[in-house]
Amino acid sequence: MNRIGFIASSILVVLALLSSMLFVVDQRQFGVVYALGQIKEVITEPGLHFKLPPPFQNVSYIDKRLLTLDSSDTESMLTAEKQRVVIDWYVRWRISDPSEFIRNVGLDENAGALQLNRVVRNAFQAEINRRTVGELISSKRDDLMNDVKRQVIQVVKGGRPWGMEIVDVRITRVDYVEAITESVYRRMEAERKRVANELRSTGAAEGEKIRADADRQREVTLANAYRDAQKTKGDGDAEAARIYAEAFGKDPQFAKFYRSLDAYKASFGKKGDFMVVDPSSSDFFSAFRGSAASTAPAAVPRRP
Template structure:
């Protein structure tokens, strides 16, 4: 009786193990395939509880969620033969597990290598047809959409779908940076030289206007001075004439004294004239 009970327990354990090994679960967001001696017997198995033949069928699970491939920086040349350093990433996912298994044997690095190689070739071709300005500012959305569509078409036969391709960063190479800085420096120098030339031109105009106005002011001042001087001379002449008419002999006497003072201003002055010269009329004794 005890032996029968033991075999019963063993039999139940074996049955339980067989049932346990024949059941497999696919988690949410994943998919799976069943293989039998290397051949796929079922693909695109959805999440949930499923059965297999123990010891004969194997289950290979895949992550069916959106995957992100963060590609390393690559150098691409534009239509002007300018080198750009580009960082980009690709969003992709598995859509056909059978084709994916055949193409990659389920290895994610191999799948990403395929996608990255095709993406690089596409980016190289798109950049080579465009200028730096078009790549950086103008046609980036168009480039990304074109590459996304092309990639989806090419990797679709391998059970994958490319959802999106996005450029994170476009950077000039060191050589282009140097050329850009040189052009920027030359442009700034051109602008500064133009501003200096305009300043010098304005300076010449202002100086000319100032000199003209100064000359006008000086001419007007000289004219006014001549007029005032003339008026003063006329008035002085009139005063002298009036004085002369009032006492002619005194006027002549005063003028002679002024002449004597001017002639004998210094002790070393020498004056040669005849004694009967009219210059000494007022120094002679007169009766």
């Protein structure tokens, strides 16, 4: 039993020793092998690798992917106009040389992000102090980001390289500080109201002009129509008078009788109409007085 226990213990010790000598490097990481606290080797290829067991050698891992650093500082910055603004920005960066990064920056990505945040903020502060608010929100914004990127690259690749690569620097927001944002909004609102009132007054004036022109055209149209109607009516009355004169001229006695009938019809158009006159002395009823004679049957000549 003691022999079997010794063999089992030996196997466990060997397995533990082998496990401490083997390590796996992921494709997303660098493997850094330390020998007594000094960097012995940097492994960039993924796979299974060997090292001496602790405490002779140890291994740590650093991310080799493209990293993003977002701004977390809300402190305002002064522009060239002495206006306080707050900006949001981000930086895309990666570790390119783990040895230089560990020696000059820190042991992990958080240390690099902390140092990079300070450098980027100082670069933005220097560039914003040289520019106006209008330039920050105009096409010159790209020039600002390029200048900041150039300054950051000069720092990380200076006398003591940081072992990192700066891929991009971008501004995501530029805004006034909260103390003056409200006054800016009120000024913008007043300006918009002024423009709106000006547009409304211009529209009202145009509307009055259009209505006046429409009324004028209406009056002109009605006047022309009335003129044409009166002319047509006059022509019709003249033609009717001519026809009446031509027709009645052939028999004046009948024309007088027909006119009298029209006068009677117009005078007694309703049941309640009445007239007090002396029929024997008034010429108005002369047609009635002469009707008996005019309507008496004529003598019919005898045929031989």
